[in-house]
Amino acid sequence: MPRLLRRGSTTSRRSYDGPVVVGRSRSRIWVPALVVGAFAVVALVVLPYDSPRWSFVYLCATLVALVVLFGAALAMPRGTRVVWWCLFAFQVLTMASQAIGDHARKSGTSAFPGPADWLSLLAYVPVLTALGVLIHRLNPGRDREAWIDSSILSVAAASVFGLFLIVPVLSEPGMSRAAVAVAVTYPVLDLAVLASLIWLLVGGGRPKTTMLLVAVSFAFTLTADILRDLSLVDAWSGAPQSVLPALRVAAVVTMAAAATAPGAEDIAVPRETVRPHATTTRLAVLAVGVLAVPTLVAVRLWDDASKLTLLLALAAIIIIILAVWRIGLLVTAVDQQRQVTELVLDSAGDGIVGLDREGFVVFANLSARRMLRCRESDLIGRRFHDVAHHEYPDGRAFPWHECPVQQLVQRGGEAFIPDQVYVRRDGTTFPVEIIISPLRVDGVLTGAVQSFRDVSERHAVDELKRQFVSVVSHELRTPLTSIKGSLQMLDSGLVGELSGEQAELVSMAVSNSERLSQLVNDILDIERLDAGRLPLKPESVPPARLAELAVTAMAGAAGAAGIQLVLEVDPSATEDAMVFADPHRLVQVLTNLVGNAIKFSDRGARIMVRVTVAGTYAHLAVIDHGRGIPAEHLESVFDRFGQVDAGDARREGGTGLGLAIAREITVRSGGEIPVTSTIGAGSTFTVVLPLVDEDAAARITPAPAGVGAEEAL
Amino acid sequence: MTGAPRSIVVVDDDEDVRRLLVLSLSRVGGYDVRPVDSGQACLAELRRDRPDAVVLDVMMPVMDGPATLEEIRIDPDILDVPVVFLTAGIVDSDVERLRTLPVSGVLHKPFDPMRLPAQLAQLLGW
Incomplete structure (x- = not known):
């Protein structure tokens, strides 16, 4: 059975082979990472750049950091590997572009924008990919909102920063528009990434240390890119350029530290609990982002604007503040509504799981998680079938494409599915019943709600009942065997002739013991029909054959009652007209009907069993x-103990259960028993059964899952 | 049937049922019937004198019908004696399980003593 491996802080980290030895203990990774970080800071602040010796030190530090980052990315679990590979790719591309830039500078061909600058731009493709993965994973079910929020912040930060601070500085004579655009792009992208990371962090993104270090790394990159831009402007060229390589080294070293920090492998794993305050904090951050642009507009207008323009700008700010406040209230209300809804769903005793159209979990209530012993993160975003429904009751693997839930979810069907087995996270199983209902939004199928109930206890009760029936059956039948057998032997005259009155009394005792034993059978049959435990073993059989068997079985009884029992098979009932039914049980139905007819017919009367085929139905x-x-x-004759007149039961020796059983069996075979009757002229009970069409036969055949459950009882 | 009547060992823990079986099979069927009251006694009787068939009750204390059958089927001297189960059970899965065992057939209680010998003979192919 494919157990799901959970990548969490509890799983020990895989060690890897490589030039840098990273042990299993986290403290041993953490300490060297700190040392390298400290070195980066010292290098940045203290060390001079323009010496070959320090260039060499920088080079070594960069290489070591890149190898550490590579090793860490290599050892990441599958869920977060893509993020770390992207960040690694970013660092490699950045470093490569820096090297090319240095080379160009030394050879005196430092036109802007040059190859190095284009390579630098390319480096943002993996970064934005990593960011996308993080935003998507850390906001399960809400990633559209997350994207919008993140974009607001990025655009705000980028426009304030780029348009109001960098562009004016760069826009001096000698700079082409293209050069300005490229130069502005790096810091703007850095800032956008930084803003999104901070936003993820305040929204509950964990592990905190790792995300913080990644953010710090981008802060270094941002600073370096600003300094590089400034160096393009004559008025600023000079001192700042010398710290540029140091900043780049600091960025890559911090990224390596982030990748080796404790819990780094959990960076893209959503947390179980979404803290309510995160919403508030996020809204505050968003408000700052939204307000930044108009504030700066206002500040810039201050210099040369008329009072009217200034007032308008202020009005805009106030309106935006009010709008954000309003949105905040709205979000809080929606959040409270969501909490109420979740509380209601969590209080339900049944497991309730929301699925999308592919069967992936979008919601799981508390009962579902408790029954499956799962955390929310074990279910959300995974296919429910793969997590908990991947075994047949007999333990065989249950592929998704065989799962009845699959079709229902994809087609929007509704069904009750009994006798299934769910697998808990620890590998143990429990029996369940499932109800699937389609989920439609504005008439469009979006998924399904799957509610399920643990039926272990009911199965235990059913088993007790089964044992009870078995014991009662034995205990009732043993004395009945002796009573009935003895009376029958007496009645036969084999052990001595009886006088007239003796024979009459014994005969009375025989027929009543007969009735008692029929009653025991009927009660047990009814009990088993109610419990759904009277298994029908349907097969294709000609209806005439069923009638023949019943007539043969009842010939003796009819003869004894002086009644002529006739079988008539209409030519329409050909040999290849078959019904799909349990022959044993259907003969039981027919003998019961014939028995009834005998009881209510006078001596010398005639009873006919007629078989015809009409359309797609056989009539017996x-x-x-x-x-x-x-x-x-007419209708109440099928009720339990529902004989037409209360005296009948005693007079005619019936149990009052026969017709109820007959109808139950017929209905479960896909048929029905209509009755017509004329007072004084007789009655006709017709067993109507659908003729076999091969597809229908396949549908009625119990699924393997059902059979397994039946046998498990 | 020629010569001595066929012999049948009947096994049932209920004394009355046992008596009825003897009456039915000997008086109606004309067989030589040897009644025993438990699985252990059945095995002893079979080893003492091999009968032509065994009618074996299913639900008995200590050693039930299937357990007795198992012992019979591993004893080289008596392993091919035909056995017919006699059960008061009604639960289909139980009866189905009995049919899968190496027996000639399953008869049900309550039985009609006048017809039992004929039913038995049919199952045994006599």
């Missing part, structure tokens, strides 16, 4: 010429 009619059934009782 039992026709008597007895006294008939009043119209108002």
Whole structure:
């Protein structure tokens, strides 16, 4: 059975082979990372740049950091590997572009924008990919909102920073528009990434240390890119350029430290709990982002604007503040509503799981998580079938494409599915019943709600009942065997002739012991029909054959009652007209009907069993010429103990259960028993069964899952 | 049937049922019937004198029908004696399980003593 491996802080980290030895203990990774970080800071602040010796030190530090980052990315679990590979790719591309830039500078061909600058731009492709993965993973089910929020912040930060601070500085004579655009792009992208990271962090993104270090790394890159831009402007060229390589080294070293920090492998793993305050904090951060642009507009207008323009700018700021406040209230209200809804769903005793159209979990209530012993993160975003429904009751693997839930979810069907087995996170299983209902938004199918109930206890009760029936059956039948057998032997005269009155009394005792034993059978049958434990073993059988068997079985009884029992098979009932039914049980139905007919017919009367085929149905009619059934009782004859007149049971020796059982069996075979009757002229009970069409036969055949459950009882 | 009547060992823990089986099979069927009251006694009787068939009750204390059958089927001297189960059970899965065992058939209680010998003979192919 494919157990799901959970990548969490509890899983020990895989060590890897490589030039840098990273042990299993986190403190041993953490300490060297700190040392390298400290070195980066010292290098940045203290060390001079323009010496070959320090260039060499920088080079070594960069290489070591890149190798550490590479090794860490290599050892990441699958869920977060892509993020770390992207960040690694970013660092490599940045370093490469820096090297090319240095080379160009030394050879005196430092036109801007040159190859190095284009390579630098390319480096943002993996970064934005990594950011996308993080935003998507850390905001399960809400990634569209997350993208919008993140974009607001990025655009705000970028426009304030780029348009108001960098562009004016760069826009001096000698700079082409293209050069300005490229130069502005790096810091703007850095800032956008930084803003999104901070936003993820305040929104509950964990592990905190790792995300903080990644953010710091981008802060270094941002600073370096600003300094580089400034160096393009004559008025600023000079001192800042010398710290540029140091900043780049600091960025890559910090990134390596982030990748080796404790919990770095969990960077893209969503947390179980979404803290309510995160919403507030996020809104505050968003408000700052939204307000930044108009504030700066206002500040810039201050110099040369008319009072009216200034007032308008202020009005805009106030309106935006009010709008953000309003949105905040709205979000809080929606959040409270969501909490109420979740509380309601969590309080339900049944497991409730929301699925999308591919069967992936978008929601799981508390009961579902408790029954499956799962955390929310074990379910959300995974296919429910793969997490918990991947075994048949007999332990065989249950592929998704065989799962009945699959079709229902994809087609929007609704169904009750009994006798299934779910697998808990620890590998143990429990029996469940599932109800699937489609989920439609504005008439469009978006998924399904799957609610399920643990039926272990009910199965235990069913098993007790089964044992009870078995014991009762044995205990009732053993004395009945002796009583009935003894009476039958007496009655046969084999052990001595009986006088007239003796024979009459014994005969009375025989017929009543007969009735008692029939009653025991009927009660047990009814009990098993109710419990769904009277398994029908349907097969294709000609209806005439069923009638023949019943007539043969009842010939003796009819003869004894002086009644002529006739079988008539209509030519329409050909040999290849088959019904799909359990022959044993259907013969039981027919003998019961014939038995009834005999009971209510007078001596010398005639009873006919007629088999016809009409359309796609076979009709097995039992026709008597007895006294008939009043119209108002036609339906109640099938009720339990529902004989037409209370005296009948005693007089005619029935149990009152026979017809109820007969109808139940017929209905479960896909048929019905209509009755027509005329007072004084007789009654006709017709067993109507659908003829076999091969597809239908395949549908009625119990699925393997169902059979397994039946046998497990 | 020629010569001596066929012999049948009947096994049932209920004394009355046992008596009825003897009456039915000897008086109606004309067989030589040897009744025993438990699985252990059945095995002893079979080893003492091999019968032509065994009618074996299913639900018995200590050693039930299937357990007795198992012992019979591993004893080289008696392993091919035909056995017919006699059960008061009604639960289909139980009865189905009995049919899968190496027996000639399953008869049900309550039985009609006048017809039992014929039913038994049919199952045994006599």
